[in-house]
Amino acid sequence: MNGKTHLEDLSNEIFCEIFDYLHMLHTFTGFALLNQRISNILKSIPLHINISFENSRQQIDFLLSHLTFHEDQVISINTLDRIRDHSSVIHLLFNRHNFTNLKSCKFVSIYSMTKLNNIIKQIGNLDKLVILQIYQPDRLDLNENNNDELTRILLTNKSLSLRSLKLQYPNHYLNISNYTFINSNIISLCLRISGSSSTVSVYTILQIFRVCYRIRYLCIALQHEKRFENNINVSNHLSSINATEVPILSQLTYFHLRICALCDIWSISSILNCMPNLKQFYFFLLILRPSFPFTNQYLDGHVWQQILENNVSYLSKFEFHMTVTKRRPKVDLDIFINSFSYFVTKYSNWNMVVDRWMYGPRLQVNFRETTNDNNGHENLTYLSNFIYLTNITTLEFPPIFHVNQTLLLLTYIFCFRSCPKVIILAINTSVLLSSKIINNLTLIPVFKQIKMIKLITEDIYFPSNFILQFVERFPSLVHIELQVFSFDICSFIIEVLLTQSEQLSYVKINYHQDTLLDDYFTREYITTKRRQVFPLNIINQQMMNVKNNGQTIEIWLS
Template structure:
């Protein structure tokens, strides 16, 4: 009864189960060279590589050195191509290693310096590939030839088990209309179409649908590639009559996500939806910058008629629309009331029609108000009718419209979003005594884990660092901007000694000085272990970077 179970007592099956919860870098750091038995197990487990933007080059080299004997075990890759201190990580790994058993591949933010030749060669030969995704926020980093080659390689891939493709980068995918088929087992497809017209290319989309014989989950984003044309053209998007007898019918399609940054009308949307009679989920997102738009897009009765006619089996409808207007603001009550049908049809249905710029989901941005005299309390109350504000975890408050004289407005916003853990706030607001010394906000401050201070003429003062720690004791991530490197040094010293749960720190500075950077990895590791001896700190994943403009520390 007194016998203690040790790690060595666990069965191989339990080790296999444990390793399923770790990605490759974590496994190699924690378990390599423990003993012969563990080394033997590591030779037979599937490996999942995850490289995020906050990894460093030293970690990549460590991982690569172990992949020399384990690359054929890799079944999943998720790679941010640009990390904190290096770029072209995809090139490094694919030039050094072959991944013949890869099943899932995700690339994020490919660098302009990345050479994809070896990537293309390997992808072509993968016969176990199930899922491929590329997310490229800046499509310009990939040249047009690489976009074309990658698109063709993936959409003509011969893997018998390929189920999911997501190509999220700006590209004129109209050449796909020349294809006669796509992978026969494809279930999920997401594409981005860069259109040279400011009007939704509805006929091109319908032509593309003819290739989606097996696709059940479809996502299409249409972006506008600016050309020399008059943005003030008539809002009508009429075109030649649609032949509904010649439309493809995709009875297997159950989910459709349409995101458009071009003009359209309800008729165009209806013609596309008509191809999906058994659709159950429809996500519609639309953002228009400068041109005008058909008012029917904000008419709930028009949407009701369209959806009842074209997709009668719909059980979920998400409708996001953002329009930047220079004329008078639409009557929001009329808009909201027209969607009353959806409130009754869908349980917990939320609609957001805001007078400000916002990020939909679990974050809200309270800046760029259209009317400086608007009553914040009324706006928050109005917004609460459509969004459960306690669910908001990210909050950005700018002093562009909320200056120091309106500190009470900020108090109302924070108290309404009382579960915020990620706060982005302007430096003048942050250091204002009306804000930082407000007792009614102390309980909210204590739960905030991430804080980013934005500079507008006023930099974060070094003497304020200790008060920040005292007011925000749960901080794990901090980003600040200071004036000189001298201020940077003194602030970091305070944070290292007083922020117990610190995991990431970035302090940017405008002016360098002759003062040497005292924060070596060894110094930081020893300092943290001295001040917080009970905190686990893995020196192999700790890094410090100073690029002459900012110091970044990852613990």
Template sequence: MSTYVHFEDLSNEIFFEIFDYLHALDIFASFTSLNERISSILQLIPLRIVVSNNNTRQQIKFLSSHLTCHDHQVISINIDNIRDNSSVINFLFSRHNFINLQSCVFRSMKPTTKFENVMQQMKNLNRLVVFRIYDNHDNLNESSKYDFTQTILMHQSSCLRSIVLQAPYDYLDVSNYKLLPSNLLSLSLYMRSSSATVSVHSIISILRFCNRIQNLEITISHDSLIANNNVNSTQTPSYNDNDLPRLTQLKHFNFKVFAICDSRLISYILRCMPNLIRFHFNLAIRKAEWTFPGELLDGHVWKQMLELHVPYLSEFDFHMAIFKKIPELDLDIIVNSFECIVETYSDWHMIIDRWRYNYIYGGK
């Protein structure tokens, strides 16, 4: 005689496992009011909110209606504003108090998004582990950036481990901040400079607050092209070792530069990281009119900097994109200069390519 097993006959442990693979909207849409047992399980599980641009306003309202009795169970929020330009972030945070939130990720900000309720809650989230905000299209106003930066970088939760602030901001007020959260291990910042030249002073000011960081990413770009953009040694101020911070716990540094940069700047930054193991460098000269510092295409310059300042380095990865027509670069000279790197990094691989623009058809 055949024995039929119904879905509702599964053990509580299996239900917990199933719900761990689903986000809150799917759970409420599929299991709400199924039966009393399932409803009791839904009171006990952690909830993860995922909102993408495929979700409709009606779905967000449905989610919110069920969160009324479950918002204290939410441990993770990942929001990408939906197509109808409504502010999902403000909508949810104005109606719910996510007191046990551990991970918070905001993407694709809208200029009209309001963050007052978010800021108020953020200050009291003692279990927050991860906070990330992505605004690469620069839709946030300066006031919101200031509030986010100050609130999260001065957050003193002992649980906070990772902060990503990928919203262009100048960080001129960083000297007014206190120490970063005590147990913070990973930090990613998008620094916007007021000129086309990277300010070593601005970067060093940020590094002074990163003495316990193990993984650091800094992206820096410019607001506009300056009239005189030649890079020379006078643009990078002199520092001695006593003037520089020491980030002894830093192991991984990712440096992305979309502005004019020279070897002295990189050298000063690396001096602050004596125990660095992995260094990723990305440089893109976006304006053909900019004078590219040819020294950064010399492998001997890189070898000297790395051996002198980061003796424990085991991984060096760099990418440089140069928009330059005349004179054309001699690729053989560049490749040959980096042969000295092979002696230090046995797994070294180098790819160098020349792309030509077709100005008639606008293609490459």
């Protein structure tokens, strides 16, 4: 009896189940043109497009070629607009194809030159779209789009199927009261309100409430940013609003409020007063300015007790997440914790965690001139009492000047020894070249596990005669960024990396001086070279890419 199971033995139902877990690019890369049976299955399944920064233009072209015969099967799109060779993807997708059965669409990090208005109008005509999301990171504007006009198109579309709309890009929403209507089929809405303190306030939120009377799930992020400063003067006080005109959101049951701005806690009470049937409330506060005047109110549990009891009697689930930078006076943690005892005793599943120091898995070390050479070491030793340095995975040493070099190197050594799990390193080229660092035998175990390194240059280029020792010290590198003087040196370094760094996936080298010699680093050359040196490694040619603009060469191996 033959106990082996072959791929062809699997039923169509199992294949459909497998394909449902795969993105469209992966599905067609692995199974397209395999045989007629698989091709027939691929014509009948729902498809998911997922595009990230790791994808290349070659992969996108491969995907688009298959979309020609399968665009009506696409039910979800999750795409980053900029891929790794800096091509813009969104307009490629929607200018070439009509996704008539699309149900979920998510755009992330829109390139400033991508014009969204016409694309959004096209998406608004899709009669099966349920979820539409736009996420734009901080400090990245939609420069070619009029944000107000884009917001108007999104909120006033007449789609009968759209239920959830997330607009996570900066906008002040001051014109929202001028809309003649808002899509009444939307039940879930997420907005990021950004602007100066004179234009964005609780008043702005209440203006938005006036068009959200059918919303059940609402998420609002309120933030003040000087880059959105304008001459519009809007009062920051609730007194400017007639009490009889305050909107009531009777259908709202879920509210998530994120505040990164100056806001009196009693204004939050006014907001909650508009939500008589609220059941779930999540509050996130991020205050990075020590001069914020209302910190003590936010940290007083008795104030929160009064606000919740007076405004949201049906509330059954609530969470507070507060990160506050505060210098004087120091918060008495005992008083702080005891003030919230009401919630802990009344609700059996409610607890609180308080940490005076909050850091992620990144440690950025800064230096300043001191009169005592031991101060830097003592400060880091003191810091280690509050931060679990053993959990740090990223070490970043920014450029420094006018600092005692002996103290500097001792501090770097202390950081490496205190952070044994670091895998990402950003460091000055000159520091790494120091024999006290690179030849320190106690640091080699840390160096051997680092996977990503970015060398910061202060008029000191990475030398070609250092590359062999560099590869030896950092054998696990996947990602490398450095700067050299000329492309000739760059070529030599790349040759060494291609033949010596087995795990290498991405390398970026900036060079100051170009060369008259030909650039022979083509995809074919790199593929051949890697196969000669590492014949057992699987090479995905669709992931490989090379880009050289005369100042920077980038190579993607996977």
